[in-house]
Amino acid sequence: MRGLIAAALTLLLCGTLEAAESAPPDVRMLFDVSGSMKRNDPNRLSDSALELMVTLLPEGARGGLWTFGSRVANPLPSATIDADWRQRALALKPALSDYQQYTDIEQAVRETASAAPADGKRHLILLTDGMIDIPGGGDERGRNEASRQRLMKQLAPTLADESVVVHTIAFSSGVDSSLLAGVSRETGGLYAVAEDPAALLRAFLDVFDRIFPRDQVPLDAQSFPIDERVDAFSALLFHDPDSPEPALIGPDGTRHTLEEHSPAIRWQHQPRFDIIRVPQPQAGKWRIEGDVGPDSRISIESDLALRVAQLPTTLYQGFETPIEASLNQPDAATDAPPGLEMRAELRDIDGRVRQSVVLERDGDSYRGVLAPPRKVGNARLAVVAKGDRFIRERRQAVNVLAPISAKLDEAAGSVALRAEHPLLNSDNTRIAATLQGESLTVRTQGDKRWRVVLPAIDESLSLALTLTANVTLDGDTRTIELPPVMLNPEADTGLRGVSLDRPEAEALEEAKPDQQPAASGSSLDALGDELGQWLAALPARLESLWEKAPTSLQQAARETRRNPLWWLLAALIVLLLLWRRRRNARRRRHRRRGARRHHAEREEPHV
Structure with a gap:
């Protein structure tokens, strides 16, 4: 990494600044x-x-x-x-x-x-x-x-x-x-x-x-298009340190490498990436030989340039994003280039398109509205202009957030909510909270804050608190499903609420039959784990057998329940379940104390 300076990344960002910048x-x-x-x-x-x-x-x-x-x-x-x-x-x-x-x-x-x-x-x-x-x-x-x-x-x-x-x-x-x-x-x-x-x-x-925004062309399957309006391109190619050096293949089949390339090409090589600047490139499809990392890119210099209004750095669930762009044509042509289509895309970090919208022409500009994002996290917002003989892209990193953040306060037995979107406040937003189908009290804590009061919760259960925001802006009311908040996330048993609707990735996995029990330090604990798992699955198994049993067998079972030994067995099962629940709660307390000790050890000396 120390050698980054020698790589001369200015090749990637060289050239004049955006005309839109006044200084x-x-x-x-x-x-x-x-x-x-x-x-x-x-x-x-x-x-x-x-x-x-x-x-x-x-x-x-x-x-x-x-x-x-x-x-x-x-x-x-x-x-x-x-x-x-x-x-x-x-x-x-x-x-x-x-x-x-x-x-x-x-x-x-x-x-x-x-x-x-x-x-x-x-x-x-x-x-x-x-x-x-x-x-x-x-x-x-x-x-x-x-x-x-x-x-x-x-x-x-x-x-x-x-x-x-x-x-x-x-x-x-x-x-x-x-x-x-x-x-x-x-x-x-x-x-x-x-x-x-x-x-x-x-x-x-x-x-x-x-x-310093720059136009790019898409790098797809280790190839990229270059049109006759491109004056130069700079390829930033990421690769593993042990990978063979990449090679660049022109449309006519000419092969360029670090050791053997045209004198006009400027090639900088580093263990993790290469930067290759090609002036006056031949038009057509260029190819790359070798492994190319996902963050690789091809930036271009051209008089046919994409102009994009300032893109936001933060997008919010439940809110649309207006997009405006235009195509700079130095020949002052008023007609759109043949086959021109403008669109905006929201992509994952790996390049997969989440959402897309076509931008419609409005005078000299193209406008559209990107639908509200569905998934929070890091993403890329791209504007693409594609004609019959050229393509231009502008990509910028964005963060997709929930319009209202939630933070669990275990000590206070509540969940604190805060409006992150600048237009939201307690006057235009109503929060609804549901836990296992039951509505909870939501108290306003100021202009942009709320608090959900939690009931007493069994520590052995992991539950999802469902949150919904009803927002009224400019006379329009919308309902936004906020990310659920997991309560007791370390509990052994996860329950979905009656009305829960959350991604599978956020659901707590149930214990699988082939999982090994956690180490307990004694054979009694190991035996208790196995017995507890068997007992936890017992009711469902008995219910299935009961539904399949003949009528005569069901009648015999009813007679058996009158026997005192049956009730003794039932009492033993209940005691074993209570013992297992108490042991799990004790383990969780030990884990929390261990986490607090670990956090204390990481404090700086002056703290």
Whole structure:
């Protein structure tokens, strides 16, 4: 990963900036140098991030570097990108290991955003591994929470009003993801977790696609089309370190490799990817020999370019997404190219299309509305323009969220709800909660918050709380099925509610007959597991046999139930079931205590 700088990824993003930009973007990198980074960033991803920044920023843009821990420093002020700037930026690697004790994210974001020049479009890329932890005496928890609230409720909205976009990249899964994702969402930025070099590269490419959008052509089955209007293309090809070097095959069959290619082709090779820039390429179908990773892409330079209105970074379940695009034709043609079709697609990370809509022509533009997304998570939003002899794509990373988030509060015996969509509040939204077919009380907790009061629940059962939002906007009422909340998710037995409708992936799996019982430390526990599984399945088996039994046998069974031995056997079965339930509850308590001890061991020394 250290060799990323040598790969010269600027080949992928070279060229002029979008004509729609009135001024070049100002990209400001913000590195966490708190003490925990020494433990959570053993692979020195921060160094790789700096190399990526230096490599990806195109000539003419602006960039700067800040570090933060207990204090905020600016070793490289924002300035126009040139060769001297890149050299000074790379010399700052030692500053990224100048570890400090605390993590003052609020002050870092505030100072970086307000540094001169404090006008125009500014993109902050925040890289961190933890949560807010600011110095001072007294109530540490209250101090940190107050800083968190200021960042979320005051600073982030102010930055959004000032056209400051905050992209956040987490170096570990232990970050305050709610805070980082919330700040990015409020300011129109992206949020990603990058715990390895591949994920870091993917996150940076997503961010730079957002800041410096480029036209692409689809890479399908290791081939891609190039039309006569393409002036040059850059192929970014990911592969395994041990894979053979890829080869590029032109439409006429000419084979290009790292060792043997046309002098006009610029080829950069790294263990995990290759970048190949081909000027004045031959029109037709190009092919790639070798293994190609899923994040590979073909960017093009052409006077026939796709223009797309600003795409959102966050989509919400239950809400449509309007799309507007146009095709730039330098010859000033008023008619659409032959066979032109415009469409918008929502795709999974692996490229599979979730939803699609055709964009209809409206004057010089093409417009359409993408239906509400059905699945939460990371996705790609793409606009595709396809004619008889060309194709153009614009892809940007998006996060698909539920319009209302839910968080289980076990200590309070309730579920806290919060409106994430900016238009939702307690005046236009009504929440309904159902548990096993019974409605629960939902209390309003402010302008954008609700709380569901939970009844006493058997700890041995895992239940799904069904949530529904009835939203009224501009006189239109819609019902949105929110993701269910699992209660007692670690319980051995999972029950679906009477009216539950949730994906199979979210349902708790029942114990399979061929599963081995958990180790208990004694043969008695193992025997109890087997006996418990047999007893749990016994009622269904007896019911099936009873329905199939002849009438004479059923009558004999009724006579048997009058025997006292039958009742003794029934009492024994009940006692064994109660014993097994108590033992399972004790195991769950042990697991929770072990998890708390593990969490305590991971705390930083100063916490």
